[in-house]
Amino acid sequence: MPGKASVAEQIALLEKGADRIEPRSELRRKVERSIASGAPLRVKVGFDPSAPDLHLGHTVVMRKMRHFQQLGHEVWFVIGDFTGMIGDPTGRSKTRPQLTPEQIRENAETYKAQVFRILDPDRTVVAFNSTWLSELGSAGLIRLASRYTVARMLERDDFRRRFRKEQAISIHEFLYPLAQAYDSVAMKADFELGGTDQLFNLLVGRHIMREYDLPPQAVLTMPLLMGLSGPDKMSKSLGNAVGVTDPPDQMFGRLMSISDDRMIHYATLLTDRAPGEIEALESGLADGSIHPKRAKQELAVSIVSDFHSPTEARAARDRFEAVFARGGVPEEMPTHRAESPVRLLDVLADSGLVRSRAEGRRLLRQGAVWFAGQRAPGDVTVPVPAEGAVLRAGKRRFLRVEREPPPP
Amino acid sequence: MPGKASVAEQIALLEKGADRIEPRSELRRKVERSIASGAPLRVKVGFDPSAPDLHLGHTVVMRKMRHFQQLGHEVWFVIGDFTGMIGDPTGRSKTRPQLTPEQIRENAETYKAQVFRILDPDRTVVAFNSTWLSELGSAGLIRLASRYTVARMLERDDFRRRFRKEQAISIHEFLYPLAQAYDSVAMKADFELGGTDQLFNLLVGRHIMREYDLPPQAVLTMPLLMGLSGPDKMSKSLGNAVGVTDPPDQMFGRLMSISDDRMIHYATLLTDRAPGEIEALESGLADGSIHPKRAKQELAVSIVSDFHSPTEARAARDRFEAVFARGGVPEEMPTHRAESPVRLLDVLADSGLVRSRAEGRRLLRQGAVWFAGQRAPGDVTVPVPAEGAVLRAGKRRFLRVEREPPPP
Numbered sequence: 001m002p003g004k005a006s007v008a009e010q011i012a013l014l015e016k017g018a019d020r021i022e023p024r025s026e027l028r029r030k031v032e033r034s035i036a037s038g039a040p041l042r043v044k045v046g047f048d049p050s051a052p053d054l055h056l057g058h059t060v061v062m063r064k065m066r067h068f069q070q071l072g073h074e075v076w077f078v079i080g081d082f083t084g085m086i087g088d089p090t091g092r093s094k095t096r097p098q099l100t101p102e103q104i105r106e107n108a109e110t111y112k113a114q115v116f117r118i119l120d121p122d123r124t125v126v127a128f129n130s131t132w133l134s135e136l137g138s139a140g141l142i143r144l145a146s147r148y149t150v151a152r153m154l155e156r157d158d159f160r161r162r163f164r165k166e167q168a169i170s171i172h173e174f175l176y177p178l179a180q181a182y183d184s185v186a187m188k189a190d191f192e193l194g195g196t197d198q199l200f201n202l203l204v205g206r207h208i209m210r211e212y213d214l215p216p217q218a219v220l221t222m223p224l225l226m227g228l229s230g231p232d233k234m235s236k237s238l239g240n241a242v243g244v245t246d247p248p249d250q251m252f253g254r255l256m257s258i259s260d261d262r263m264i265h266y267a268t269l270l271t272d273r274a275p276g277e278i279e280a281l282e283s284g285l286a287d288g289s290i291h292p293k294r295a296k297q298e299l300a301v302s303i304v305s306d307f308h309s310p311t312e313a314r315a316a317r318d319r320f321e322a323v324f325a326r327g328g329v330p331e332e333m334p335t336h337r338a339e340s341p342v343r344l345l346d347v348l349a350d351s352g353l354v355r356s357r358a359e360g361r362r363l364l365r366q367g368a369v370w371f372a373g374q375r376a377p378g379d380v381t382v383p384v385p386a387e388g389a390v391l392r393a394g395k396r397r398f399l400r401v402e403r404e405p406p407p408p
Numbered sequence: 409m410p411g412k413a414s415v416a417e418q419i420a421l422l423e424k425g426a427d428r429i430e431p432r433s434e435l436r437r438k439v440e441r442s443i444a445s446g447a448p449l450r451v452k453v454g455f456d457p458s459a460p461d462l463h464l465g466h467t468v469v470m471r472k473m474r475h476f477q478q479l480g481h482e483v484w485f486v487i488g489d490f491t492g493m494i495g496d497p498t499g500r501s502k503t504r505p506q507l508t509p510e511q512i513r514e515n516a517e518t519y520k521a522q523v524f525r526i527l528d529p530d531r532t533v534v535a536f537n538s539t540w541l542s543e544l545g546s547a548g549l550i551r552l553a554s555r556y557t558v559a560r561m562l563e564r565d566d567f568r569r570r571f572r573k574e575q576a577i578s579i580h581e582f583l584y585p586l587a588q589a590y591d592s593v594a595m596k597a598d599f600e601l602g603g604t605d606q607l608f609n610l611l612v613g614r615h616i617m618r619e620y621d622l623p624p625q626a627v628l629t630m631p632l633l634m635g636l637s638g639p640d641k642m643s644k645s646l647g648n649a650v651g652v653t654d655p656p657d658q659m660f661g662r663l664m665s666i667s668d669d670r671m672i673h674y675a676t677l678l679t680d681r682a683p684g685e686i687e688a689l690e691s692g693l694a695d696g697s698i699h700p701k702r703a704k705q706e707l708a709v710s711i712v713s714d715f716h717s718p719t720e721a722r723a724a725r726d727r728f729e730a731v732f733a734r735g736g737v738p739e740e741m742p743t744h745r746a747e748s749p750v751r752l753l754d755v756l757a758d759s760g761l762v763r764s765r766a767e768g769r770r771l772l773r774q775g776a777v778w779f780a781g782q783r784a785p786g787d788v789t790v791p792v793p794a795e796g797a798v799l800r801a802g803k804r805r806f807l808r809v810e811r812e813p814p815p816p
Contacts, residue, residue: 086547133546139494141546142587145580150558150571153579163558171561171586172553174579179550 005071007031013067016275017060017268019196019221022203026218030190034073041073044189044205044217046129046180049084049107050097054114055241056303057225057234060269061193062118064222067272068191069123076125077115078183079108082133083176104128114244117307132186133179144178147211148204153177156200177201181208189217196221225269228258248308248316253396255300256320260285260292263299271302329390333398336391340384340403344369344376347391353399360393368394371401413479415439421475424683425468425676427604427629430611434626438598442481449481452597452613452625454537454588457492457515458505462522463649464711465633465642468677469601470526472630476599477531484533485523486591487516490541491584512536522652525715540594541587552586555619556612561585564608585609589616597625604629633677636666656716656724661804663708664728668693668700671707678711737798741806744799748792748811752777752784755799761807768801776802779809 005013010031021027034041045065065075081104099107112126136144153174154163162169177200184192184205192202202219209216224233227240234241242254258266264282267273273281284290297317304313323329336351347353348360348369361379363369369376372389376382388402413421418439429435442449453473473483489512507515520534544552561582562571570577585608592600592613600610610627617624632641635648642649650662666674672690675681681689692698705725712721731737744759755761756768756777769787771777777784780797784790796810 082547086550136546138541138544138546138549138587139490141549142494142580142583145583146578148579150562150577150579150582151574154558166559169558170554171556171558171582172550174558174582175550175553178579179546 007035010035010071013071014064014220016067017222018064019223020199020219021221022199022206022219027220030218034190040123041068041190042076042188043068043073043191043193044076044078044184044187045193046078046080046183047111049079049081049104049111050099051236053110053236054244055234055236056244056266056270057241059118059244059306060222060225061195062115063270063272064193064220066118066120069120072123074123074125075119076127076187076189077112077119078127078129078187079104079111080180080183081108081128082130082179085130117244127187129180129183129186133182136182141175141179144182144208145175147208148174148178150174177204178208181205184209184217185212185214188214190215191220192217193220193222195224197224223269226262226265228254228262244307246307248304248312249319249396251304251307252300252313252316252320255303256296258296260296263292263296266303267299270306271299323396329392329398333390333400335400335402337402337404338384341381342384342401343379343381344371344391345379347399347401348393351391351399353391353393353397363393415443418443418479421479422472422628424475425630426472427631428607428627429629430607430614430627435628438626442598448531449476449598450484450596451476451481451599451601452484452486452592452595453601454486454488454591455519457487457489457512457519458507459644461644462519462652463642463644464652464678465649467526467652467714468630468633469603470523471678471680472601472628474526474528477528480531482531482533483527484535484595484597485519485527486595487512487519487534487536488588488591489516489536490538490587493538525652535595537588537591537594541590544590549583549587552590552616553583555616556582556586558582585612586616589613592617592625593620593622596622598623599628600625601628601630603632605632631677634670634673636662636670652715654715656712656720657727658804659712659715660708660721660724660728663711664704666704668704671700671704674711675707678714679707731804737800737806741798741808743808743810745810745812746792749789750792750809751787751789752779752799753787755807755809756801759799759807761799761801761805771801 007028011027014027014031015021030041043065045061065077069075081099081101084099084104084107085101086098108126108128116124154160156177159169159173180201181204183189185208189205189209192205194202199219199221202217202221206216206219226232227234227238228242230238230240232238232240236243242251246254255266263285264278267278267281281290281295285292285295301310301313301317304316308316319332334351334353336347336353338347338350345357345360345364348363349357354360354363360369364376364379367375367377370390370392371382372385384401384403386403388400391399391401393399415436419435422435422439423429438449451473453469473485477483489507489509492507492512493509494506516534516536524532562568564585567577567581588609589612591597593616597613597617600613602610607627607629610625610629614624614627634640635642635646636650638646638648640646640648644651650659654662663674671693672686675686675689689698689703693700693703709718709721709725712724716724727740742759744755744761746755746758753765753768753772756771757765762768762771768777772784772787775783775785778798778800779790780793792809792811794811796808799807799809801807
């Protein structure tokens with residue numbers, strides 16, 4: 001398989017969009033060797049099982065993994081269940097809660113369901129790093145720890161900053177980068193992929209492989225994806241994210257909210273368009289020969305298609321268009337039945353139009369809820385007209401509320 | 409048992425000669441609690457199994473352990489076989505070679521044979537820390553490492569010095585103090601004893617016990633024993649040591665070579681004399697009312713008695729005296745038979761008068777070998793007189809060489 005594309009073609013595809021390749025020279029060398037031997041490259045990517053909901057930011061690296069797969073290489077999807085089982089023993093970190101084996105299994109299944117929207121299951125190995133890290137034992141872990149120095153570990157940006165500021169660093173925090181580096185040893189990785197912020201950790205993997213007398217992996221980092229708006233990277237907690245499992249309409253609508261600038265960034269990192277096409281888009285937008293809204297629609301259709309079908313993506317676009325054409329009310333919307341009079345907060349929450357009662361309460365407080373053409377003045381209970389009425393939350397969420405006949 | 413001596417008596421004996429007790433207040437509290445409950449205190453001391461030959465320097469801490477035993481307390485002799493099995497994985501340290509389980513067992517036996525010259529076997533538990541440290545596993549070791557910070561570990565003198573000088577510190581070096589601290593957790597130590605240079609490590613034990621919700625151990629350090637001469641602590645590699653298994657004559661002779669100053673130091677750390685007796689000795693030596701040589705003989709007899717019997721110790725003293733009386737040649741000495749002419753180097757090595765041919769060669773080169781009253785001019789072969797002759801190596805090693813009849 002790896003023999004089909006030429007060395008130059010492989011390098012061009014793999015380099016596309018990458019932030020850094022370390023060391024640069026090894027990309028060519030590894031690809032050449034793979035073509036010569038007929039053996040696919042083994043590409044590692046690690047995932048933290050404590051937060052199984054992926055957003056588009058995570059897909060940037062996965063898309064690069066898919067490029068490797070398209071060239072016939074083998075992707076190892078390493079789930080960091082070992083550290084997940086330990087959690088943060090100091091209890092200081094919310095991002096590293098201790099998970100039960102049951103939770104880890106569930107999260108892994110959620111993960112897989114999401115990543116296989118992008119990756120080719122036949123060229124993906126899903127591995128749990130507890131397999132080899134538990135087996136290491138305390139003696140093995142000490143041997144591993146002997147292969148890296150305190151000074152080098154303190155060169156990592158966040159450690160250096162905390163050390164200078166005299167903020168506590170627990171010694172086990174030095175062991176996590178080593179443990180994930182050992183993953184590369186155990187699976188004999190040729191490449192490891194990650195976000196730009198992972199560069200240090202990936203290079204530790206390279207160093208540790210050498211210490212275990214293995215040819216060191218090369219490292220490829222991808223830029224971090226910016227959020228829908230604002231200066232931050234995409235993050236669920238900042239509310240600027242699009243979830244991989246979001247329904248087509250929601251995905252499409254949110255993608256249509258980005259600025260023209262961000263469009264180029266998303267086209268680069270969230271599609272397989274060639275660099276030339278991206279440049280054409282950029283200059284077309286600049287000289288006015290391309291209409292931004294149309295370009296944004298095309299981009300959104302392309303992204304939604306990756307996670308749903310092209311048919312669903314186009315349908316989402318058409319519904320979005322129809323809403324605009326008719327002053328903002330879509331033709332089709334879900335229906336919810338309620339007895340009259342009804343508390344709007346109950347409808348919002350029970351119908352799933354909002355994610356939580358808290359969100360419903362917030363929208364009501366902000367005056368972002370309309371019912372039967374009227375803005376709701378707060379958390380109110382109102383009559384449902386005999387013919388039903390449209391409930392709207394925020395800009396794009398609509399619900400038809402029908403009157404439930406009272407119980408006999 | 410712990411009830412026999414009063415709190416004040418116990419404290420007086422345990423404080424004697426100690427360098428530091430941390431925290432001071434807990435000595436009294438722990439002793440009181442032991443008397444009240446009738447439960448003996450559990451006293452930990454750790455030993456490195458990579459160098460099983462003990463010298464008098466090691467016995468300073470053991471003597472303190474014996475004091476605990478004399479008061480009815482329980483001594484845990486923890487053999488650090490876990491770290492011994494790992495060795496220094498970087499291969500940089502000569503003092504931490506990797507040992508086989510077989511070597512560790514042998515060294516442990518050697519240890520026991522030596523320590524039971526001082527300790528009461530009935531109140532001594534011999535434990536191997538691999539029992540609990542191997543069981544910890546990689547996850548347990550990470551949890552342990554989470555209980556201590558990088559900054560605190562870097563406060564240890566040697567780490568701080570190396571860090572400042574930008575000398576490499578491997579991360580596993582941070583794990584060893586934690587592993588030995590975990591020994592205290594596993595055995596629920598009330599006290600840990602060690603040399604002054606161990607203070608930091610012992611206090612880590614105290615900290616870690618607290619982290620594992622155990623009442624923290626108190627820590628008692630003993631001063632380091634100076635060598636026979638010079639400004640260094642006693643150390644086999646510096647050649648200023650007296651081995652615990654050295655024969656009585658050798659032990660006695662070497663102890664007689666110390667200076668008057670060191671006599672006070674040795675009397676304090678190598679005998680059970682009360683502080684008043686030591687002061688009396690010191691002032692007696694100062695005002696000339698005590699003869700230094702006689703005092704030194706008494707001290708040497710007392711020390712040799714601890715490792716051999718008082719009878720053997722006195723016999724060694726008498727032989728030493730006789731040598732002096734007769735211009736330096738002892739009355740009794742071992743006999744060795746050799747054909748004439750004989751190469752002196754062969755006699756030295758074959759008879760065991762020197763430890764190795766290398767040492768024999770060195771002594772011959774230095775002109776420190778006499779045969780039949782003549783200084784040997786080097787590595788020579790000489791006739792053996794019909795009546796035999798005395799071979800002398802250095803100051804105190806003598807051998808009677810008799811002529812072997814030639815083979816028939």
